[in-house]
Amino acid sequence: MSVTLRALQTVVPPTVLIQEQVRDVFASQPDLSRLGKRLVTASFNLSGIDTRHSVIDELTLDSETADPQFFDSATQQLLTPSTRVRNELYIVEATKLFVEAGRRALAACPGLEASDVTHVVTVSCTGFFAPGPDYMLVRELGLRPSTQRYHLGFMGCYASMPALRTAKQFVDADPTAVVLVVSAELCSLHLRTSDDPDTIVASSLFSDGAAAGIVSARAPEPGEKALNLDLFETVITPVGEGDMAWKIGDEGFEMILSTYVPHIIDQHIEGALAPLFARDARLAAVLAPAVAGSTGSTGATGVAGSVATLVAPVALADTPATAIAHWAIHPGGRSILDKTEAKLGLSEAQLVPSRETLRNYGNMSSATILFVLKAILDSPDAAEGERVCAMAFGPGLTVESGLMTVTAG
Secondary structure, three states: OOOEEEEEEEEOOOEEEEHHHHHHHHHOOOOOOHHHHHHHHHHHHOOOOOEEEEOOHHHOOOOOOOOOOOEEOOOOEEOOOOHHHHHHHHHHHHHHHHHHHHHHHHHOOOOOOHHHOOEEEEEEOOOOOOOOHHHHHHHHHOOOOOOEEEEEEOOOOOOHHHHHHHHHHHHHHOOOOEEEEEEEEEHHHHOOOOOOHHHHHHHHHEOEEEEEEEEEOOOOOOOOEEEEEEEEEEEEOOOOOOOEEEEEEOOEEEEEEOOOHHHHHHHHHHHHHHHHHHOOHHHHHHHHHHHHOOOOOOOHHHHHHOHHHHOOOOOEOOEOOOOEEEEEEOOOOHHHHHHHHHHHOOOOHHHHHHHHHHHHHOEOHHHHHHHHHHHHHHOOOOOOOOEEEEEEEEOOOEEEEEEEEEEEO
């Protein structure tokens, strides 16, 4: 039985942030040191981002808010609202994004009604409230009151991957299950001015957005393209616990995003992929010699050494379209994508979905990987039977990965 991700849809709030303009605002803050100003300019210029989106209307330069809480356009100063103020706005605006993304996914899934949904899995790490977004989806979308609801909260940028894995597990256990998965993140609520390099990097990257999809055992309809969810894997790298973290402060949530993160990914990405590839029957045959020569019980070390044999978009012997043609890499930042491309020997074309997502939307935390997957599905280059490898990184440092196959109705 194939478990399929269908009807991937994305939503962004209407306020558009032009990266160069945001850079100039952050660099002009009066409390910023001379070094801080230089770091802001460098981080924003090297981010690989042109535009981002935010639910905060007053962040636009031409806004005229009588009582600004986040940005005073008259003085061009960034303000420091309390965590409560930020979370109150999250409750209102995140609900809108969750509901709109879920509504679009249902509308884009032919042959499916709201009453068919049996489970809801929501994802977010940028705010809290209860009854939460899972409840709001049931109420606002007219789902059955008996719909089972699950919320994955405060996990970080990788959380949509375990959400898809959880949805697959529900369908594996009950082939009649239909799971609505929705991620919404309002990262811009927590952006702040600071001399701290980690805070500056976070301020140059993060943004708002939402995405949703339907996971079930139902095959796609004629003309519809979807993804079979094949395998998932979780790996915690041996270092990095303090290099990517997410904490709650008095003036919003505080992101720790060390400049060392790309180096950690560079050193450990092959080892993180190895157990995933070893579990796939169509890939394991290619890796068998490496596994046999490994001294480890799982063969992970030997597998890691042969990961490079799988990244090219070519067919393996006697098994057409079993190589990995498409890569959905979470664009945590430009340097992360650069390291991943170089380490795995990926082509520029294979990183286009990730780089374009970063350029147009920034890093929307957990929602971002779903944007990348949608870009792959929407591309005419994604043909039926081709493999997709998805990876997302988050606090820990945690690496979530998955293998998928393009399928069509």
